[in-house]
Amino acid sequence: MQTFDLATRGLRELNQTLHALRGTTNETAWEIVNAKGSHAIAVGVDAPLDITVRGSTGYYCAGMNKQATIRIDGNAGPGVAENMMSGRVIIEGDASQYAGATGRGGLLVIKGNASSRCGISMKGIDIVVHGSIGHMSAFMAQSGNMVVLGDAGDALGDSLYEARLFVRGSVKSLGADCIEKEMRPAHLAMLAELLERGEAGHKAKPEEFRRYGSARKLYTFNVDNAAAY
């Protein structure tokens, strides 16, 4: 385990050090201490590293992550794991707005709650939230899966495309073109696997969730649907 003190060595050196490991296959373990809400911690990592950030992070922690497992031992600021490509990001606490925005792959696990716009424009990422999510979550979500053990706020899945949303608790309201869909055996199996990978297998059962997705009515503009926009 290598320890990196952000307070003494600074952000630039941190990311430069992690980037220098690009192309390596060693699953080295790193611990970043004194995060103190800094922005852009461990962004653009592209190696199978195991990174633990001690403390809470500012904006865009783990942005565009590839391959690495990044664990935040605290809360995460806005845009955590934005545009993640692969790997895993696990937040022990809560996450602010836009968690996992535009994520294209990998797994984002939020053990607390997530604020508004969680999974906005998601493009293939899997997101598992142990708590609840705020309004406008999964707005224009393109693909990937979002699993919420708690409740969802207003306008869930507004204008979404092919992403699948699974919510265990209540949904305050569904956004335009988002509807409840039938939960089929294949979905239950997928959900079981997602819960397991999302470190929530012991907290919930697939049967307790409801599935939401696109009604696909806004896919091509139709003047009779104009009021929905």
Next chain:
Amino acid sequence: MTDFPHTPPRFSATFTPDVNAEIRRAAATGIYDIRGGGAKRRVPHFDDLLFLGASISRYPLEGYRERCDTSVVLGTRFAKKPIVLDIPITIAGMSFGALSGPAKEALGRGASAAGTSTTTGDGGMTEEERGHSKTLVYQYLPSRYGMNPDDLRRADAIEVVVGQGAKPGGGGMLLGQKISDRVAEMRNLPKGIDQRSACRHPDWTGPDDLEIKILELREITDWEKPIYIKVGGSRPYYDTALAVKAGADVVVLDGMQGGTAATQDVFIENVGMPILACIPQAVQALQDLGMHRKVQLIVSGGIRSGADVAKAMALGADAVAIGTAALIALGDNDPVWEAEYQKLGTTAGAYDDWHEGRDPAGITTQDPELAARFDPVLGGRRLKNYLKVMTLEAQTIARACGKNHLHNLEPEDLVALTIEGAAMAGVPLAGTNWIPGKTGF
């Protein structure tokens, strides 16, 4: 019976035939008109300006003999690897999806041969474009279609798109007809559906967030790449100042004449300001912050000739970008396809239904048969020629004004032909010393 003279038929200046036709079209279809291109109405433009040339007090440089440099360096503020271009005319961002793969290739070929850069667009980075562009600017758009860290790293600069002149405040639009398998896959969306991309970035709002977003992009790319911020011409003074504050290396400012692949006509014609009105305000903001020439300014929107380039630079821009003109150089709207334009109910020069994907010239389409009509090698050569001509024209004017670098052109070299032009550009009306709004008349 006496034949009294009667009033000849008279058309309204308000309800013109065009206006009436649009009312009938709207009544018949129930949907607004979508089209490509920029504002078609006449707005104050570079045509309203003239150069004074040399005189007794200013001597000219010898054409063809005395040097007049054209190079420009972009990204000197923070980037470890600024971009050096031979000419100050860049190719603006146009999406793969709006344009065919071979058209993007031709832009890369032509720009590289002329010593300048190309820019990706809403559809992500294609191999055609990266492979054929010596210098490629990678757009970071609200939709983030295809966005990935590998392409960020293999780009030469990053352009954060906040807005576009044709539609400040509007998002992207790529209608189903143009969503081929390849386009759909790059954007991670089902084939054949209408793609209305977001108008706001998904993970930041406002200038303070933007500053942090730029920090993130710089960290991901190890502070190597210049970061541009592109804004539509709406509040150029404040947008430029805020872009500088947010940490931009380069500000890209696009006026209302700027082209688009597909937008509502009402948006194109009624939102945003002409580029002529935008440049002086942006330059003022840079000067007020002590950043003129330190943060470079690229302007676009209706740039057609070396004269336009020279005028934009005389007003204080460091470089320009072209979209529509580059497409025309490639062969868009060429009268050789007139018979086919007629079949589409239009005529060469007026064709703007780029969103329908049936472009006879094979440029703004994803239809393999139409796209095959377009030869990227020939297209690249034509674009190179055109860029060279524009450069020669700008140099001709600069030498006549006694300038040994295009950057040395200045507002004092200009006068305006119209009061509007004088007020917007902040240069005197020709034959007077009147700058409306500035001097005491």
